[in-house]
Amino acid sequence: MREQQDGDWKYQSGLGSVMFLCFRVAELIFGVGLFVFQPLLVFFCYALICGLTFFFLMGVVWNFDSTILSVLCTGLTLFESSNILWNYTLAVITGPGNPPFPEALEDGQLGGATRVKVCKKCNRIKPARTHHCSLCRKCVMRMDHHCPWVANCVGHCNYPYFYLFLAHSWLACIVATLFTAPRMFGLFGLNTGGMTGVGYNTSVTALCGAVALAAAFLVFWHTFLVTTNQTTLEFYSNRADVSRRHRGDGLRNPYDLGWWKKNVEQAFGRASWGQLVFKAFVPCIIRPEGDGLTWDRADMMMAVRQTETTAR
Ligand SMILES: [Zn+2]
Ligand SMILES: [Zn+2]
Secondary structure: OEEEEOOEEEEOOHHHHHHHHHHHHHHHHHHHHHHHHHHHHHHHHHHHHHHHHHHHHHHOHHHOOOHHHHHHHHHHHHHHHHHHHHHHHHHHHOOOOOOOOHHHOOOOOOOOOOOOOEOOOOOOEOOOOOEEEOOOOEEEOOOOEEEHHHOEEEOOOOHHHHHHHHHHHHHHHHHHHHHHHHHHOOHHHOOOOHHHOHHHHHHHHHHHHHHHHHHHHHHHHHHHHHHOOOOHHHHHHHHHHHHHOOOOOOOOOOOOOOOHHHHHHHHHOOOOHHHHHHHHHOOOOOOOOOOOOOOOOHHHHHHHHHHHHHHO
């Protein structure tokens, strides 16, 4: 028997106390496990990125007959690897963006909203698109998911780095697979001896191919989410909303601003096409659009447009 009072569990019976203790012990073990497990995954990712770059250079690029081609491909490989490392590191070290505590809220920060929801678990304000992460024990603005591979929540501030890390890993692994696979089978008369032996090529091809496949799925999924301005969590709640309603009700994700570049700008910051390409290919600091507390909604934009038309 238990009841919740002011966000704290109050237990009324002996059995309740035992259950509470078990729950706390399990939570502690899980917390310690996560504390050890996540840094190990991050270390594994760094080892995989650096290892694959090195083996690809050693086994393939530095065995080209043409020196000019070798130098050019070394430059391209290092450029792509630095993009992957940069975006991965920033996804790990950049906080996802946590909403402030109510007392730290400045006037007008919520766009004039008078009532503010407060999270019972972490006592931070809970604006639209914010979710509480039970692993980080904090609310996260525009939370996508908690990712153990980056030992961090993926949210408003680090989502662009997470997306670009996936996209660059996918691109690099596809190219590496295309280069090593023909060598693995000795196709096109390519050298299969020495450092470029069949076993060596098979290992690089298998690893790059596996990463490329896994990344492909994630890149397509997150491209769909970015261009429709949804998070993974919102996608599932939107789908549940649609299935609850009758077909043809025209339920639409309220944050989908229609034109897909506007949606992309919400995640990657307002930019021209050229600037978007620059952000995607040159390691740099990326700030998403807005402060994560208030969001443009398609229905509001429509209302503003209608008011403007009537005023004319
Ligand atoms: Zn919270
Ligand atoms: Zn989290």
